[in-house]
Amino acid sequence: MSPRNLIRSALLLYLVFPFLFLIFQFNITVWPEWRELVWAFKNSFLQAFFSAFFSLALGIWVALGLICFTEGFRRHYRMVLEVLCLLPNFLPPLFTLLSILNFVDPFPMGIIGIVIAHTVINFGLVGVMLANIIENKIGSLAELAYIEGASRWQFLRQAFWPVLKQDLFLLFLFVFAVCFGSFAIPLIVGGGKGTTMEVLIYEKIRLSSNWSEAVVLAVLQSAFIFAVSFFARRGGTTSSERIANLKILRMFSGIGVLLLIMAFCFVGYAQGVVDGFRQISAFYELQSPLIWNFLGSLAIGTSVGLLSFGSLLVIAYCWPKPWFEKFLAGYVAPSTALCCFAFLIMGTNESFWPFIKIPLAFNLLCLASLYRMGWDGVLRGLESQITIARTLGAQAPQIFKEVLLPQISQRAALFAGVAAVWACGDYSVSRILAHRDLSLAMMTETLMSSYRLGMATILSLSLVVCGVICFFIMMGVGRVLSRKSF
Template sequence: MWSSIQSATSASISLVIGFFLALLLLSSGRRWTKWLMLALLLPGFFPPLMIVLTGMQVTDWLGLSSLGLGVVVFCHALMNVGLVAVGVYQLVVMRLKGMIELATVESAPYKMIVGSIILRRLWRELAILFFLVFSMCFTSFSIPLILGGDQTMSFEVLVYQKVRVYNDWNQALFYVFFEMFFVSCFIWLLPKQDDESVVTELLQFGRWPMPMVFAFCLAPLLLVLFSELAGVLPALTQLHLLSELGGHFWVLSFQSLYLGFAASFVSVLLCWCMGYLSPWGKLRKVFQGLSAPSAVVVGFGLMLLFGDQPYLQLVSLVLGLSILFFPYLYRWQLDPALQRLQSQVEMAKVMGAGRSQIFWDILRPQLVSPVGFIAGVMGFWVIGEFALVQLMTGKELTLAVLAQGLLERYRLDLGSIVILWTITLGFVNWLFIGGVVRVFSHRS
């Protein structure tokens, strides 16, 4: 019950605010559109800990409870409004650009363009976006785990309770298969797009004041950054707080980097395997429809498979994190990159080139950039992940889990410092692994 209410509320707020932000994007100058889109997407790109910290800071400023439905909805909306805004903007550019430009030339009223063209012709896509955000909130795990309180705020938390509390694997697996089917259906329903058209084509209409455009489009990102600084700055003025972290802090830093680097390495191997397979046609649709499985079942399943041995525990953790994040990265970066090279692959096949030659001479050199990006993002996300790490290990193995414990104890000042250092390590790993991929690719 609470899961459905939370998901529907989060999706509704995200869609309404995201649509409004998309209209602001459409009225922004061509010079600023891409930068504003990046700013809108960043809150959803950051580790969930930063969003949790923002929710706790905002509720603290307002004197409200930091647990329950309201703060979970706020955090989910904060993460998803940018995704909805950019999605609506791209749909308008791809499908309605000519009609809107013609209506603008003929001096059609702004309200008529929005109501009779955008809303009327994109209502199906908007409905799909609503249900996609609904499914993302419905299956969210990290944020409801910390901020949900006594209520079961998401489907993943429900599965977690069935396994951890009631040891009811039969019902948990039923829920998991339902969840995977539910999410996969909406992924398949998403409208496919030509990535190059989205990047190169821009549209400008509307007369919203630019200060208003900047204020609203930058508000989610600035709120997240300000919440982080609001916790870090007071802690830096009280240096004795840092001594509470002790030497254990540096051990956790090393372990976080190890997990990030290992997951990045696994993602590189997966990318090269996918590049070698070069999925086209029906096989590509299968890979596009794959969704990340339940984090809870992945965690418990790998625990049962590998046992409690410390060295195997780290292996299972890297494998589990890779399973969770790689499907998103494949659909985001690798699949579009492979599609852009499809014509070259077909030409090489006509000329008699084999699969290995196509991979080594055509695909591999041109996939270095997206593979390096995927590996960097994988490491960044893994270093900032806490829910699956805590689930599988039950102890403070990484900085993210340490930050989670601090936030749960309302140590927002110290938690902010740990989160900032965690993000710094994520970027360090990103730069390092990206350089390693480029060096080895050029040498080979």
């Protein structure tokens, strides 16, 4: 077996490790109770369906606002608005939860609370994606309809919906799949009546040590998400080089909706900061663990960033290979709870071991997201150069070192920096694999669980500092490697 095939096989085994380890570790002797399974599946389905529905509805509205800024200097405003749209998706869920929990009091726990949190996180991403689809697919058609004097309603009914209904359905499925497998949000705001499949897996293992039922639940959940993801990946958009006149679709109220929701989030977060400063005296008892947990967050974030950076470069080294590409495109990360518990029972969890297991588990869980977030597009854009180099007789190591590495190092560092920021704000993976609070995110989640939202909000400010440090560390690594590759 060639070194590249050996590396491909090792990466594939790493990605499916939780399933293989638990299947061989535990015999499937007991199936979950039917009523309990249906109840958890119903909760997961309902919260994912309504999260996707409201995210899509608000996303359409915001997209029609974003296309108001398409020409000339207006593009600068468009970039700022898109950053606002993507901010809830870029930041860890902890910040969104703190914003809405501070603003909405009392907050509705259960399915309604999960839907609110997921909608706030995902509607902006849907808006940005849909605005690009509108410009690329129906820009010329909208311009022609405007010239011909068609009304907005006529265009929406006779052109917008018929042409884009498949894309809208795919966006719906995309958000649905993401929300169905969510763990961090339901863990905090799900409550007793909002137990989802992911939370039930966590409870089966943590509370009753029922591994057999947990493995079955995880396999069923992953199979369902894989089926949804398979349909969500089908289809595509055509590209358009010319900026079209989209006046027939422009709705400035969409910008108002975006700014209103973001204002609510900022006001909620600011309210939490003010409340936290009123309780600042309570932080004296947290001084010592605060310093150590800041260093713990820094270590976890940097480790995840380096692992993600290395994993992305490994994927690039093994590229291209049809079956390898298909596997990565169809790969569905295992249940967060199941993946973490697989690492939990493998060896000891004392001393420094959580600082090894947490980055490995988090990297495994986020690698598929990083790949679909644009890493596959980066590699496909270089396929022609790879083909030319192979035609001229270059071998795989030489192609990777002299063709790929100089061009992809900084992009890989950018993706790894995003993963490091996510890891700094993660509490779900750490909550399972750590026997005590080892990071700022875990401390923040502990304060949130005890309804000390003000203190939690103040503490989350230090998470921003930690995330920025980790992000720039990764960008520095990418810049140094890129320079040395030339």
